Amino acid sequence: MKPELLLVAPLVIAFATGIATFLARRRPRLAGALSVGGAALLLAAALALLAQVVAAGPIATQAANWPAPFGITFVADLLSAIMVATTGVMALVIAVYALAEIPRPLESAGFHTFYQILIGGVCGAFLTGDLFNLYVWFEVNLMASFALLVLGGSREQLDGGIKYVAINLVATAMFLVAVAVLYGLTGTLNMADLHQSVGRVGDVGLLTVVACLFLLGFGIKSAVFPLFFWLPASYHTPPVTVSALFAALLTKVGVYALIRVFTLIFTRDVAFTHTVLLVVAGLTMVTGVLGAVAQMQVRRLLAFHIISQIGYMIMGLALMTPLALAGAIYFMLHNILAKANLFLISGVMRRTAGSFDLGEIGGLWKANPALALLFAVAAFSLAGMPPLSGFWGKLLLIKAGLDAESYAIAAVALTVGLLTLYSMVKIWNEGFWKPHPAGDGGVVTLAAALPGGRVWLLMAPIVVLAGLTVAMGLFAGPVVRVMLTAADQLLNSDAYVAAVFGSGR
Amino acid sequence: MASLLAVLIGAMVAAASYLLLSRNVVRFLFGFVLLGNAINLAILTVGRYRGPQPPLVPDGAAVPTAAVANALPQALILTAIVIGFGILAFSVVLIYRAYEELGTINSDEMQVAEPAGVPGGPR
Numbered sequence: 001m002k003p004e005l006l007l008v009a010p011l012v013i014a015f016a017t018g019i020a021t022f023l024a025r026r027r028p029r030l031a032g033a034l035s036v037g038g039a040a041l042l043l044a045a046a047l048a049l050l051a052q053v054v055a056a057g058p059i060a061t062q063a064a065n066w067p068a069p070f071g072i073t074f075v076a077d078l079l080s081a082i083m084v085a086t087t088g089v090m091a092l093v094i095a096v097y098a099l100a101e102i103p104r105p106l107e108s109a110g111f112h113t114f115y116q117i118l119i120g121g122v123c124g125a126f127l128t129g130d131l132f133n134l135y136v137w138f139e140v141n142l143m144a145s146f147a148l149l150v151l152g153g154s155r156e157q158l159d160g161g162i163k164y165v166a167i168n169l170v171a172t173a174m175f176l177v178a179v180a181v182l183y184g185l186t187g188t189l190n191m192a193d194l195h196q197s198v199g200r201v202g203d204v205g206l207l208t209v210v211a212c213l214f215l216l217g218f219g220i221k222s223a224v225f226p227l228f229f230w231l232p233a234s235y236h237t238p239p240v241t242v243s244a245l246f247a248a249l250l251t252k253v254g255v256y257a258l259i260r261v262f263t264l265i266f267t268r269d270v271a272f273t274h275t276v277l278l279v280v281a282g283l284t285m286v287t288g289v290l291g292a293v294a295q296m297q298v299r300r301l302l303a304f305h306i307i308s309q310i311g312y313m314i315m316g317l318a319l320m321t322p323l324a325l326a327g328a329i330y331f332m333l334h335n336i337l338a339k340a341n342l343f344l345i346s347g348v349m350r351r352t353a354g355s356f357d358l359g360e361i362g363g364l365w366k367a368n369p370a371l372a373l374l375f376a377v378a379a380f381s382l383a384g385m386p387p388l389s390g391f392w393g394k395l396l397l398i399k400a401g402l403d404a405e406s407y408a409i410a411a412v413a414l415t416v417g418l419l420t421l422y423s424m425v426k427i428w429n430e431g432f433w434k435p436h437p438a439g440d441g442g443v444v445t446l447a448a449a450l451p452g453g454r455v456w457l458l459m460a461p462i463v464v465l466a467g468l469t470v471a472m473g474l475f476a477g478p479v480v481r482v483m484l485t486a487a488d489q490l491l492n493s494d495a496y497v498a499a500v501f502g503s504g505r
Numbered sequence: 506m507a508s509l510l511a512v513l514i515g516a517m518v519a520a521a522s523y524l525l526l527s528r529n530v531v532r533f534l535f536g537f538v539l540l541g542n543a544i545n546l547a548i549l550t551v552g553r554y555r556g557p558q559p560p561l562v563p564d565g566a567a568v569p570t571a572a573v574a575n576a577l578p579q580a581l582i583l584t585a586i587v588i589g590f591g592i593l594a595f596s597v598v599l600i601y602r603a604y605e606e607l608g609t610i611n612s613d614e615m616q617v618a619e620p621a622g623v624p625g626g627p628r
Contacts (some may be wrong), residue, residue, distance in 0.1 A: 132581055139588045146595055158603040159617040162530060165596060166612075169537050170525065176585060183578070237618050263509045313511075433550025 001454075003294045004061035007074045007127055010084055013038055014091075014120030021112035028107035032099045035112040038165060039095040042119065043088030046081075053081040054482065056260035058489065058499040060129060068500050069190030073129030077496050078220070079329060080487035083126045083256055086336055089468070090248045091119045093461035097240040097344055100450060100457035106239070115153065116244065118144035125253050129500055131179050131189045134257065142168055142367065145250060148242045148450065149234060160234030167220060167230040182210050192500035193370030194265045195493050204268055211266040211273050215258070215280075221358045222254025225283040228307045232291065235306070236299035236356070238395060243299060247306055248340035252332055255313045259328065262317055262488040270320060276323050277318035282409050285311030285416040291439040292423045298346045298356045298431070302339065304381065308416060309335050315413065316397050319404050325487035327396030330480060332470055334381065334389035341465035345371065348458055349431055351449040354442060356426065363436035363443040370459075371446065377466040379428065381473065383421035389472035398487030510550045517543035530600050534593070538595050541589045545582045552578030 001150070014166040017038025024031040053059060053076055057103025060075035062068055077082070095115065102111050121140035128134050183189055185206065186197040201207050223231040231251070234405055235243055258277075266273055288308025295301035309331070346356065348371055353361035363373045381388035400412035436442035446455045471480055489495055517539055524536025552575050560573040605611050607617060 132584075136584065136588070139592070143591065143595065146599070150599065153602060155606050155607070156600070158606050159615045159619075161599060162603050162612070162615060163618075165599060166530070166537075168531060169592065170540075173537070173540050173544055177547055180544065180551050180578075180581070181550075183581075184553070233619055250569040317540070393620045 001126045003056070003059055004090065004374075005048040006052055006423040007061050008022075008044060010014040010049070010127070011086070011120050013042045013045055014123060016115050017042075018113050018116035018120065020117060022110065025108055025110055025113065025362070028104050031096075031107060031112045034117060035094045036099065036118060039088070039091040039119070042123075043085075043092050044426075046085040046088035046123075049076060049285070050081040050085040053078055056487075058496050060499040062116035064458050068502075069188050069193035072133050072193070073500050074127050074495065075129035075192070075500050076127055076484070077489045077499075079256070079259065079490060080126045081327065082333065082482070082486060083252070084123050085398075086333055087119060087126070087249060088105065090336060090340060090432050093464055094241060094245050094248070094340065095343075096457055097347075097461045099242070101347060102453045102491055103152075108265065109151060111148070111151060114144045114147045114258075117244070117447065118148065120248075122249050122253055123375035126256060130192050131191055131261075132193065133189075135175055135179055137171070138172060138253070138257075141250065141253060145246065148245070150237050151242075152239070152377050153340050154237070156237040158236035164230050164234040169229075169412055171217050171227075174220070176396050178210050178213035178217055181206075181213070185210065186265075189248060190500070191260070191264055192384055192493075192497040195497055198265055198268060200261070201268075207266070208269045208272055210256060211262070211269070212267070213275070214261050215273070215276065217262070218254045218258045219280070222251045223284075223307050223311050224280050224310055225287050225307075228284070228288070228310075231307060232303045234298055236297060240299075240343060240350075243303075244340045244343035244347075247302070248336045248341050251306060251310055253334060255310060255317075255332060258314065259325070259490065263320075263325070264493055264496070272504070274318045274320055278406065278409055281311045281314035281318050282412045284308065284314060285412055289416045289419040289423070293327045293419055293426070295423075296430075298358060298427060299343065299351065299478055301427065302342050302346065303360075305420065305423070306339060308420065309339070309382075311416070312394070312397055312413065315409055317408065319397075319400050319401050319409075320403060322484060322487045322491060322493075323396060323403065324400035326480060326483040327393060327400055329486055330396060330483045332391075332392035333479075333483075334469070337465050337469050338378045338381045338390060341462055341469065344380065344458070344462050344465070345378065348449075349375075349463070351429065351458075352446060354438075360437060361362045361431050361443070362434040363440065365432040366435075366440070367443045368446055368494075371462075374377070374462050374466045375428070377469055379424035380421075381469045383424045384417045387473045387476075389469050389476070390472060392476040395419055396480065406481065413436055507550055510546060512555055514543050514546050514550065516547070523556075526605050527601060528584055528613050530603075532610070534600065537596075538589075538593060541585070545585055548578045548582050582617070605614070 020034045021031040058077040063072040124137035150157045162417050187202050278322045285308050292301050292304035312331050313328045316324040350356050381390040384390040384394045398410045398413050521536045521540035522534050545594045555572045560576045
């Protein structure tokens, strides 16, 4: 097989699975099995792509053989390949969790179809080499996420859905007008071509304005300060499966887009744009974690933590050194695994203890010590306890901050880490440690919560993600080396540009 | 032509912003439609509008001999219109369903997911 086919394989697999699950929607068991099978196939293709890019550097292909920059380019450097592989992992484990969590009526209403389209849209956004095409993939994601968010149509979902839809519409409008003005300035939309032609733009001021429009559009998507209010308004309303999927992938697409355009295209006025990014990063970390410590509802607490941790990734981008970018990518990967796992665990907590509200639950340690242990792995990783993955991510970022003499941001990152630990300990104390308000009868064991062995469909994804978190921490050396190569490809775009244009240019 | 279009786009964005700030989510949606159309006009304008001549190459020539329209911005606009229409259709249904369930189209009164006045957020 030609290696270029690996670039389109994730998209073809996801959309083919989406169609198959739609045709099988009247038979939910079959649709669920198809969804898991498709996700497994996607993971295999994504890992093959990652192996190819690690071995031979960035690869690209042109849709319908229209040569770049005229056609639509699909391109994968190491960052894209890592993100697609991570998407494959999350698609598989969350699809398994969905089998036990999503009620039958929602399966018949097309849950698996929207799920697969969302996965395909996310992979498309990671793999495209064309800015307008990126806009189209954003819209694909958006439509699928709208549907998943309000599927079921409860009052909370429709309420959160309106806010999510409204602000995301404004974000895509910003993105589209930014694309338009950038096209007007340069005459191209191919990202590798833009990398070269922004150098010829005379009016750097106008270019910076366009950069700020992109920052607004992608900033809303990735929920940075002060544009994050839609996220805690909506992420706690849908089924846990959907919350976990959104927490894992959606905001990260925004962060990926920010990293891509602010390393490949907008590098002419770094002193201004990346200072704005640094301030945004610090404020995002602080406001997110302060919102989290005030919450008593597990999923709302976790939703605020998503915001806080987006700040760390933006911090890595703002510092713009190889170590900082490697730290940002490592942190993003760590965060996808740990945060999605915490959402999955919150679903099991509610099934066994009866509620998402920390005031109404308790006693989980006594009833389900295994679940408590898995929670501890994910939570302490998120808080940055060595030797788990979060510790290495924060270590890289803070070291990069100190190296760049940005002491303020390093101090903020450390303080926010402490507050993260505080809010994780809060879930631990309230949910696991203290007795259940209704006595020992208020909390049931895992096997009793979901009879017939189906509880393993819930627990297997949690075990796998916790295992990956531990592995990422224990084998931090080799993983960080890959991330440093990815950061190097971002800062030195020659290989990326050469892959897009072939060897002729 | 470009200056005229720029003024028109500015006026449309101003009106759209006014509507987007409304507490009434239906007015918000009208604002979004207007903003989308303003952006479509902006794509046409920044893509160098050069009249209605189709971009055809005459027989025997290698490049167009007269000033022809730039086809690319129009392709982008077409895509944006199609996507915008899909999103509009979804949003109208969403607002209608929300009105059925919540009994209001005023965004200040939509507080089911985040009830006000509960210390430490909703329980």
